Amino acid sequence: MTTPPPGLRERKKQATREALREAALRLAVERGPDQVRVEDIAKAAGVSPRTYNNYFASREQAIVSAVTADREVRIAAAVAARPAEASLADAVTDAVVEQYTNAGEREHETLLLITTRPALRDAFLDATAGIEPPLTAVIAEGLAERPGDAGAHTARVLAASVVAAVRVALEGWLRPTGEARATRSVCAGGLVVPAGSLPDQLRAALAPLAPAFDAAERGTQP
Amino acid sequence: MTTPPPGLRERKKQATREALREAALRLAVERGPDQVRVEDIAKAAGVSPRTYNNYFASREQAIVSAVTADREVRIAAAVAARPAEASLADAVTDAVVEQYTNAGEREHETLLLITTRPALRDAFLDATAGIEPPLTAVIAEGLAERPGDAGAHTARVLAASVVAAVRVALEGWLRPTGEARATRSVCAGGLVVPAGSLPDQLRAALAPLAPAFDAAERGTQP
């Protein structure tokens, strides 16, 4: 449907992008990320340094891109394939949690490397912004019964909020990693907040948005 | 309370920052924003170019900073001074709308200049991220009755969502300005969506988040 013949042009383009991704990640783990020049990445991928940043605006973006890959489309697909009786809030939460968890499980070493360097950490956080457009589309799909494009506006806000919540969760998950801090923190009330694994952080961050999703799904005035 | 004697050091620092702000904005409107070198701004403010980006990470940031000023503290103050019987959602919405409206009214010419150049437009959007920390604090204040720091986590998510919604509103408001498009757009359903003034856009974008605020304020399981 979308790509009967993807075209030679597009294929070479994706190949170059993939080569740059791989080269950037490989060099970053071999030597330290700070010991990698753009020239090195470009040379390893067989292109000019100028071409390199036709694809990536920064060194960190290229490295992180190897891990981030096409997370956007996978999340959107997961939400689109929801059981239809499940609420939008649950569908979005599950999709986000699963994709980030899978990515987290896949390459521990790389993730650890990324969380170490502040620059890579920031690039990793910025990369989550990429899920917003497809998320907007799929949420708008779920809100299609709303009149006019009122649902479209709501979808944009909800998608942006989800991205914001994910960012908060990732920040909360990255902070203890950066410092040598206990995995649990005790608050004044005596309650123990695990501040735990990535999935827990994500679910905790997305939970406050559930009422907004429910209200949007059932219409503003039912 | 906070600054009985602000200290000589801090005063000079703020003076330098103010001088850089003013110089950047003045030069940007005199010549085009693209015809302003960092060296010029620094020279006009009487400091070294190197000192300049101890204060601002980019040219655009300095220019926009003159308009943005201390919007963070004003929004936080406005929310903190809410009528106590008003809901958190209303308080936050009113505070945000008023501050952005006032800033918008103040200097039409400057705003128009900013919205013209894409780089300044992006910097202006990024500047809204600055309201998140104080907003988080003041929302957490409003959710103080929640046990432990569960309210704190919720406050972070809500504040981040507000920032995201504001960004969506600003994008929707900036897009028609950039192109020569009609101020109203007709959708498939025949409904006319004004896509109107900044306050309208802001309220429309913040409305979907109101249920989340209400749920958080009354507690998850009341």
Next chain:
DNA sequence: ACGCAAACTTGCGTGCGCGCACTTTTCTTG
């Protein structure tokens, strides 16, 4: 009042993002 430590500023060097003009490759149209 004096001197020490921390904070701020400054000159310098490096690598990088990106605009511009040009070459090469790929797609389309007569």
Next chain:
DNA sequence: CAAGAAAAGTGCGCGCACGCAAGTTTGCGT
């Protein structure tokens, strides 16, 4: 199938962000 259009790659150069290692100012303790 050839010729022109469109798009990707390339060389070059400018300005800028930022680390580093001084020098300078401010604030505090004794």
